[in-house]
Amino acid sequence: MRRLRLGVATGCLSALVAACGASPTEQSAPDECSPAPDYTSGATLVGTNLSSSDGSLDEALALNDSRFGRLPIVRQFDATVPPDDAWGRRSELFKGRAVVTSFREPPAEIVAGTYDDRLLDYFREAPQDAPIFWSYFHEPESHVDDGSFTTEQYVAAWRHLVDLVGTLCRPNLYPTLILTGWTAEKESGRDWRDYYPGDDYISVLAWDPYNSATSVPTSYVDPPALFAPVVAASKQSGKPWGIAETGTQLVPGDDGRGRARWLTESAAFFDEQGAAFVTYFQSTRDGDFKLTDPASVQAWRDWVSGSGDSQVDLTWSNDRPALPDSPGLDIGVASLDDGAVSLDPAVTVGPTAIRFPQFTDADVVPRAVLRIRNTGTVDLLAPGAADFSFGADVRLDEESFGSSVDNGDNVVQRGLSSDPAMFKAELDGRRPACTVHGDEGKVIVRATDMIGLERWVRVLCHRVGEQLVLEVTDLDDGSHASYTGSGPIGSVTFDDPTIPLSVGGKLAHNGDPVRSATDQLNGSLARPVFRIEQGS
Known part of the structure; x- marks a missing residue:
């Protein structure tokens, strides 16, 4: 049984909030809330830190975002108490994204309440549309070692802060x-429990592990x-866990392909172990950890593009695709x-690819389209007013259009x-394009350049508010282009939940190929994506 990762994720619709790790925006009554809310970890959220x-x-x-695709989570660091009106500047930028945020001040000043008012304002103004993983004085160990403060003082400061922030009764503040x-x-001779304020004060345990943090790795x-x-310690804690920083510099002599393999293997490991989030240290501080070479960038893009969702494995069973574990x-x-x-026999590395019919201008034109439909009355394939993404990796045949029924x-x-x-990603005339039509209007974005034939190209469309972004990445050489259009869209809602989602062609409402013009994809396709962004 061979597998293709299909991102036909149903995102964070209300029925799937727990699976996606999002938090409801309604606040509990003060006597019911917890200062350290339980975080339900779904698929791993993947992003980067934001470096000055x-x-x-x-x-x-x-x-x-341009380099790795829209990040579902970002790491934001403040060297001191966050500045006044910090969320006034950040909320719109971070809309719908989870955030790992931290700040530092001496424990004695925290316990004395020196910053209570400023911190209450900061957390009171924090957005409520996505998880916020907040941390006090990350990586305290070296400061304890040099005598700046003790573990007892550090723990006391944590407890003071959690009790303080808990008075706001905000269920998305972890x-x-x-x-x-x-x-x-x-x-190390250390015990992580020495820094741990207690189960009632911590929602998530996170770590900053590196492949050599202080020197160039060999x-x-x-x-x-x-x-x-870190996985063993996390499981001892019994708490959800994440990776707030990780990274590696290039090993001497590596052009990036070795690091790309390491990133891909790391992604698979963290996915398997159930990390709540992973944010890469995209920085040159204390060494050049930045991912800028094409192979490393693509490896992280691959993980970002499928993160934050309830993923679905498309399994090839006998002579047709199937969606196991997809209620x-x-x-x-x-057809x-x-x-x-059929399976594309030429693809032997990475995700399995599906081969669609070849182009022909004969009188009889074989056509086949993947058809995904709701089985119940709940429409899991309607994004409504939420931000969403769709697209796939494709490789067009040398001849892919030119007849009246196969002209796209x-x-x-x-x-x-x-x-x-309606929403659509297409390659008509070898030019990628995105269309999204809602109850307030339609926006179309088309690339200026044609894609190469018989080359793997990733085409992704992102609806973000009133913007529609088209991203085109040549997976063979790593080149990337982005195009943006804007205008009123409104809610993308369908009258009938049985209207199918098609992959590789055009389907009528009844699920049959549109005979007059199927717009058959002639080539191969991998990693199809439909993702409703959480918290949007």
Whole structure:
């Protein structure tokens, strides 16, 4: 049984809030809330820190979004108590994203209440649309070692802060203890419990483990061996856990492909072990950890693009695809004139690819389209007013259009152009394009350049408020382009939940290929994505 990771994730719809790790916006009554709310960890949230070396906050976020795709989580560090009106500047930038945020002030001043008013204002103004993993004085160990304060003082400061922030009764504020990865190592002589304020004061335990944090590494250590101590300590705590910082510099002589393999293996390990979040240290501080080479960037993009969702494995069973463990969804193949899909035998590394019918200008045109439908009355494939993403990796044949019934290459689509709601990613004329139509209007974005034939290209569309962003990445050479359009869209809601989501062509409402113009994809396709962003 061969598998293809299919991002036809149903995002964080209300029925799946727990699975996605999001938090409700309604506040409990003060006598019912917990100062350290329980965090329900779903699929791993993946992102980066935001470094001042990349410019202002908005510039750093835009650069990282462009490089890795829209980040579902970001790491924000304040060297002292956050400045006044910090969220006034950050809320719109971070809209719908989880945040790992931390600040530092001496424990004695925290316990004395010196910053109580400023901190209450900071957390009172924090957004409520996504998880906020907040931390006090991350990596305290070296400061304890040099005598700046004791573990007892550190723990007391934590308890003071959690009790203070707990008075706001905000269920999306998760106190998160962040320690160095070295502390989990037996050789460190430390015990992570010395820094732990107690189960009632911590929602999530997080770590900063590196593949050599203080020097240029000589090798890429196998992730299960490198990260085993922090996983073991995390499981001892019984708390959800995350990685607030991780990274590696390039091993001398590596052009990035070795690091890319390490990143991919690390992603698989953290996914398997159930990390709540992982944010990469995208910085040149204390060494050049930045991911800038094409291979490393692509490896992290791959993980970011599928993170934060309830993922679905598309399994090839006998002669057709299937969606195991996907309640509420069903997949099939809609065909005309003996059209069929099959595994692409040429793809032997990475995700399995699906091969669609070849182009022909004959009188009989074989056509086949993947058809994904709701099986119940709840429409899991309607984004409504939420931000969402869709697209796939594709490789077009040398000949892919030119007849009246096969004159386009659709990637992902739901609804038709005449419908009041529709979204589509296409490659008509070899030019990627995105369309989103809601109850307030339609926005179309088209690339200026054509994609290469018989090359793997990632085409992703992102609806973000009234903006529609098209990202095109040549996976063979790592080149990337982004295009943006804007205008009123409104809610993308469908009248009938049985309207299918199609992959590789165009389907009518009844689920059959549109005979007059199927817009059949002629080539191969991998990693199809439909993702409703959590918290949006």
